[in-house]
Amino acid sequence: MKISKLFLTLLFIQGSVAFAQRPGFGPPPPPDPFVQMIMKEATDNSQLEKLAHELFDVIGPRLVGTPQMKQANDWAVAKYTSWGIEARNEQWGEWRGWERGISHIDLISPRVRSLEGMQLAWSPGTNGKTITGEVVILPDLADSMAYVSWMPSVKGKFVLVSMNQPTGRPDYNWEEFATKESFDKMKAARTAQTTAWAGRTRKTGMTVKNLHLALEKAGAAGIVTCNWSAGFGANKIFGANTTKIPTIDISLEDYGLVYRLAEFGDNPKISVRTESKEKGAVPAFNTVAEIKSTVKPDEYVMLSAHFDSWDGASGATDNGTGTLTMMEAMRILKKLYPNPKRTILVGHWGSEEQGLNGSRAFVQDHPEIVKNLQALFNQDNGTGRVVNISGQGFLNSYEYIGRWLSKVPAPMRQQIETNFPGSPGGGGSDFASFVAAGAPAFSLSSNSWLYGSYTWHTNRDTYDKVVFDDVRSNAIVTAVLVWMACEDPAKTSREKSVLPLNPRTGQPGAWPAITQPERRGGLPPKQ
Template sequence: MKNYAKLMMVSTVFAVSLNAQTTDQMVKSIMDETYQNSQLETLAYELMDGIGPRLVGSPKMQQAHDWAVKRFQNWGIEAQNEQWGEWKSWERGTSTIEMISPYVKSMEGMQLAWSPSTSAKGVTADVVMLPLFKSKEEFNAWLPTVKGKIVMVSQYQPSGRPDYNWKEFATPESYDKMKKESEEASEAWRNSLKATGETSKTLNEKVEKAGAAGIISSYWSKGFGVNKIFSAGTKKIPVFDMALEDYGQLYRMIQHGTTPKLKLVAQSKDKGTAPTFNTVATIKGSEKPNEYVILSAHLDSWDGGTGATDNGTGTITMMEVARVLKKYYPNPKRTIVIGLWGSEEQGLNGSRGYVSAHKDQMPNVQAVFNQDNGTGRIANISGQGFLNSYDYIGRWMSAVPKELKKDVETSFPGYPGGGGSDHASFIAAGAPAFMLSSLNWSYGNYTWHTNRDTYDKIVFDDVKSNVATIAILTYMASEDPEKASAERIKMPVNPRTGEPAKWPELKEPIRKGGFD
């Protein structure tokens, strides 16, 4: 018996040593491939510059799905597009804003998504500014005056300098004065909008019904030269977002008694209805094929820029992880799924569609790794409310080289994400899903949903570190002898209601959208 026990001990030690050697070799291979043979720049060029913005339902979105499938297949990875719904199909064309009076000037701006087009001659009209209102009655009395006019519907910004620029150079007194005046102006604007009974989303529809010829907004992102670009909210008249600088000039002209006249030309195309998809790629598991490690990123974007950091970087990261693993880990123990979701921007629709279509997978999910917040290296991982997440995330992170994880902060067990990105769709289904949050790189002001979210904002050194980290985590999660626990925390009491908070609710996607 003693000799048998010794033999078993030696065998166990040898197995552990062999496993450690195997892991070390895999980590080395992943690191070498990531940093010596990266395909990120090529993928980024093809997706951001070659295809461009990927608005749900648009021909560009379909082109991106087809490109991703072909890329996966070229690497020997099974991939297909899975339909989850359909959407209004709209294609951006050329658009221009010209001031033709009191003098001629080309103005910076762009047509908003799903905005109706104009004729080739465009729309020419005087410009009026939405005033401040004290009551709904005032608003209703004003509405008829917009007939035949181009209406400015955004708050005037007297300074186009970001807060950090003021803080760096202004005197303390000047900075405080600017902040006070800015806050007061914003409050007055909010109160006026509230008095109308409308919201920023419903206002355009009311102005359109009153007979306006067009609408100009300016959704400043509080950075030099940057605006948020969203949707139009009209059915017949064009809506443009205009740069703060030109919008401010028009406002000041009106304030000084000059009525500017604009010519708007928008050559977009309404292409009816299009099917909407997720691109799903699979590396089949060899030992536990019915357990899953899911790599998650959304492929769609708003279309002010080219969707580089939201979420082109997440997309190319997960594609590159898949390429590296297919090369050095072609027979994972668990099945690795790469999900590039559609219509995250309109409410996590693609990932919700996947969860709905693959309910049988959810109890067998080992982990979901999601990335969707810019170009920075991973800086934070939360346990998302899974009670034992510390144990298995800790095991997997132990294999990540120190230079990649030294600045990563973790919080366990954390609190479940109810929205914001696609990991929430899986959390609602009870699957252990984790957002790999990144360094900011001025994401909120300069690239998130803006007209400046383009290839040049990508920091490839940081994206490479994310590829290596996620590839190692995926390998470790796949190899782990244990199934990751999906046990949830006991939800805390909501101080407002006195009742326990609820785990995020499982929701179906919007199956048909863009027609409201």
């Protein structure tokens, strides 16, 4: 076959352009003009710091059922309204209402020291009184009958029910400074101690919850825990099991002090005053905001982040930063893209921390939206830059996600690893509620910033841990993906991949099942 000179010339030019666009071979093409507008608005007119102050510093943590949760719902509606975006609070259930007050915990003997700690969520208070009592350690006894015999001795005392950690230094600190022999020795001792403590609690014959209730029934003054998060000064703060006496968590440093005093027979005493209020059954809400389309009003692109938090600190990175990412992306889109090709929705979900309840209720209550969902983008694992997107088991997700990502600015896009088709998420965050219903929903997964140790559910999840440059980057990525999903002339495919074989059954893996939401959390069933 004879090939013309013109064809060879065109082929050479085409190959040269493609070659020049490869990494390391010349500059990438400039961003799309609309993407440049998004970047300029996000950079020059960012609202992130102001939003963070109002949400984290003024309102604070957002435990489901607390006044702060409702205050946050109303704040978000007002903020969206001020940007010209329609917003509403949708009630999806009720929850046990509770309001945290102050916690004062002091060592008063054999010396005086104020201790760092707080009551757990939903803990009973001390009814306006300061309770003083001796501290004892859960002993290592022979069996459950021995614990039954021991129980009366706890009357009027505070009981330490957590293992005393052998070190308050995280492993990365040991790795940097310790000898290998010293580090290995510490780890071996910790493993043995952990095993022994687990055996101690197992011999009580009770679950953790039932043990706490048994101590309460026996007349203990309070339960004292230390749920260390493997980082300097960081403890995880969850919920109490007791119904009449306070459950408090003390930082590793101070817990160790009190534990050693008790262990060595120094008869430590502490005083505790914790204030809290029971509020009965209170309504629980999702906050939903909308930029309506006039082109395809009944097709939807969603932004997603849970609004609630645990309340050991401010809920800044779990999931305040995800919340701000979505709010800022919505603000930018309303300003620059007020007439989208598809309706844009954002969901700020309640009670994610207790089992994705708000988003699961939304999926159940809005089948018309789930049925016509083009895509959902959820962010929920800390302040870091988005670095991973999985196809969540949707067979053709690589095609549309790949096209949409191509418009993300190169410095941000190059940091994002993709995994197609991936596996469907069965939990972890609110995207899973939609995936279970067969809707294309994706997690914008972030890099760590030691999230698991330092801010996930801890007493250190505060404003100062936010990396605003990363959150700003995430708002840009989200805005671009939403814009591209709206503009795409094709509807996204929902075809599911064949999942890998389950080695136990020899059958292909099953798609996650839809889970019913808990709509009356912490409350007795309605009669």
